[in-house]
Amino acid sequence: MSTRSTSPDGGVVFVVCCCLHLPQLFSTCVAFSLVADMGFWRGAIGNWSMSLWCVCFAMTLLISIVELCRADSEFPFFWCNISVTYACYAALICLSASIIYSITYVQFVPYGPYRDRAIAATAFSCIAFVLYVIEVAGMRAWYDLEEIFFYEHTMSALLKVLETFVAGVIFAFLSNTSLYLHQPALEWCVAVYSICFILAAVVLLLDLAEWKYMLSRTFSIFQLVLSLLSVLLYISALVLWPLYQFSEEFGGQPQRSSDGDCRDELTHDMCTWDQRLAVAVLTAINLLVYVADLGYWAHQVSVGTEDQPRVS
Missing domain, CATH: 1.20.120 (Four Helix Bundle (Hemerythrin (Met), subunit A))
Known part of the structure; x- marks a missing residue:
């Protein structure tokens, strides 16, 4: 080099x-x-x-x-x-x-x-x-x-950036605590978002410091396990959040019109039902990103290689 x-x-x-x-x-x-x-x-x-x-x-x-x-x-x-x-x-x-x-x-x-x-x-x-x-x-x-070589130009880095960013947008909507404090299942979803965000942020910080090259094989397996855990957690959130937010059987509101906060005129804010829908959509998007991350690391572990510095 x-x-x-x-x-x-x-x-x-x-x-x-x-x-x-x-x-x-x-x-x-x-x-x-x-x-x-x-x-x-x-x-x-x-x-x-x-x-x-x-x-x-x-x-x-x-x-x-x-x-x-x-x-x-x-x-x-x-x-x-x-x-x-x-x-x-x-x-x-x-x-x-x-x-x-x-x-x-x-x-x-x-x-x-x-x-x-x-x-x-x-x-x-x-x-x-x-x-x-x-x-x-x-x-x-x-x-x-x-x-x-710079880590941030790899596919893994871009996926980690997307994972943490989408989670950050989810947290912005979750600042309205009335969305989830009334149901333990919804509180579990918030815990899922928090846990996965922390794991992704820690890995991103480790990669920024170039620690991955100290034990590259072990680090790949570590990333694979974390990605699998995150996928499983997000699957549970993707099931529970829409179920308890939009199903009448579980106390949700299936129709936007049933939410009194939602009006056609300007309210200077997103109504509660729209915020619930936004979190559900963002959960699905982040799950897809985590699945892509899981596939990436599964490939790296199976072939025993990953993005490495290029030698001139």
């Missing part, structure tokens, strides 16, 4: 900051500024979206400062994994904020200046999403991955 530095030179860092980080900062700043200017019209969904754009703005600014000051050269391998991981999360955050804000809020705002601001904020959020995707895709060229 080549021994040259993995950190790009100052010129490349300057170009990246000007061509990607500055537009990212501008897009996220405009997005949350437009929503913040809507006052009481922004509602709970607007506050949630605004907080996500603020986080992306703050983290992008911090990463830009570190890279411009060349502080990342002190820990190049770890920093590159961290920076591309953040870019993946930021892309997912902006995408989810754009989708959720538009379908649960923007379409219900009356025509006028507030609606125009909401539409503009969604547009800038979409632009930020595209810019973060370009950063993730371009990281391979910037860090010359033909010679240097």
